[in-house]
Amino acid sequence: DTAVSQTPKYLVTQMGNDKSIKCEQNLGHDTMYWYKQDSKKFLKIMFSYNNKELIINETVPNRFSPKSPDKAHLNLHINSLELGDSAVYFCASSQRGGRETQYFGPGTRLLVL
Amino acid sequence: DQQVKQNSPSLSVQEGRISILNCDYTNSMFDYFLWYKKYPAEGPTFLISISSIKDKNEDGRFTVFLNKSAKHLSLHIVPSQPGDSAVYFCAANSGNTPLVFGKGTRLSVIA
Numbered sequence: 001d002t003a004v005s006q007t008p009k010y011l012v013t014q015m016g017n018d019k020s021i022k023c024e025q026n027l028g029h030d031t032m033y034w035y036k037q038d039s040k041k042f043l044k045i046m047f048s049y050n051n052k053e054l055i056i057n058e059t060v061p062n063r064f065s066p067k068s069p070d071k072a073h074l075n076l077h078i079n080s081l082e083l084g085d086s087a088v089y090f091c092a093s094s095q096r097g098g099r100e101t102q103y104f105g106p107g108t109r110l111l112v113l
Numbered sequence: 114d115q116q117v118k119q120n121s122p123s124l125s126v127q128e129g130r131i132s133i134l135n136c137d138y139t140n141s142m143f144d145y146f147l148w149y150k151k152y153p154a155e156g157p158t159f160l161i162s163i164s165s166i167k168d169k170n171e172d173g174r175f176t177v178f179l180n181k182s183a184k185h186l187s188l189h190i191v192p193s194q195p196g197d198s199a200v201y202f203c204a205a206n207s208g209n210t211p212l213v214f215g216k217g218t219r220l221s222v223i224a
Contacts, residue, residue: 004156040216041216041217042214042216043157043202043214043217044214045211045212048211056211058211090156090157092156097209099145099162099206101159101162102159102212103156103158103159104149104156104157104158105156106154106155106156107154107155107156
């Protein structure tokens with residue numbers, strides 16, 4: 001069983017479209033995260049949720065909206081996609097925040113044309 | 114502003130030799146440091162960590178050294194194995210702040 005899973009693995013879409021990426025963890029963790037790895041290879045935190053509540057929201061355009069229907073799921077919805085949104089998006093989870101080990105999903109490779 | 118820097122994008126090492134991956138940081142508030150390993154088409158996986166109260170942490174073939182005065186840490190892998198070939202990310206934080214990652218170093222272990 002995959003601990004942290006993401007769908008889809010690949011996403012190719014046109015500029016201006018709206019798309020969602022789903023994330024699920026079966027580890028019973030309280031905290032979930034979204035990271036973006038851009039073309040320069042930096043892995044940067046976007047959002048963090050603890051028990052369905054938003055606790056970290058880094059400087060991310062408001063076209064990006066995370067949604068946590070329950071503590072096992074954290075989905076990422078992106079409106080009006082732009083070329084610069086092309087990146088690999090990783091979901092992660094940890095028992096709690098802070099120094100707890102984070103477990104990452106396999107990533108979603110988004111390409112905006 | 115890169116708070117965590119991995120200045121070597123790649124490193125090649127012979128199987129059986131030591132691999133040394135380096136990481137520098139600028140934020141003196143960081144007090145917890147981690148190394149993650151990433152294979153292609155997979156997410157990063159936790160490898161080893163160290164708190165700022167220590168200067169060394171060892172786990173099997175992997176040892177992390179921390180030099181707080183130089184704001185430098187390194188990951189030693191000995192002996193290196195072909196299965197160690199991956200991208201290694203250094204990360205740091207303080208308290209409950211988000212992890213800050215470096216750009217990664219691609220290690221190739223040549224048989």
